[in-house]
Amino acid sequence: MSFAADVKKFSRMASQSLEKTARAVEIQVFAEVINLSPRRTGRFVGNWQISQGAPTDGELAREIEKQQAVNEMNEVVAALKGGGVTFMANNLPYAHRLEFDGWSRQAPEGMVRRTVARFNQIADEAAKKNRV
Secondary structure, X not given: OOHHHHHHXXXXXXXXXXXXXXXXXXXXXXXXXXXXXXXXXXXXXXXXEEEEXXXXXXXXXXXXOHHHHHHHHHHHHHHOOOOOOEEEEEOOOOHHHHHHOOOOOOOOOOOHHHHHHOHHHHHHHHHHHOOO
């Protein structure tokens, strides 16, 4: 192989590694937020929404289990085009109070803040798994 072919191959492999790492981070972060979410009726858990380009602004009229929400989120992330900005939103009127005001005994320190505090660890673990 020529040097140019080697560089091209490495570039392709590095790009694939980066894509896998980004998806793994998204999946882990989103799954942690969902799993840390308080669940009384399933409505809050069922309103976590994943989008690309801009956050969603509506509510979903459904109640679901955490595992179903994680499974659906995995499907959405897998279908997203790489290289874009991915958002996770929960637009229920009490979402802010659950995150910041300790409204839930199940998640008094919130869900997003706790996951964000672990972001570097999550990203490091994903990068190690997907190294070229």
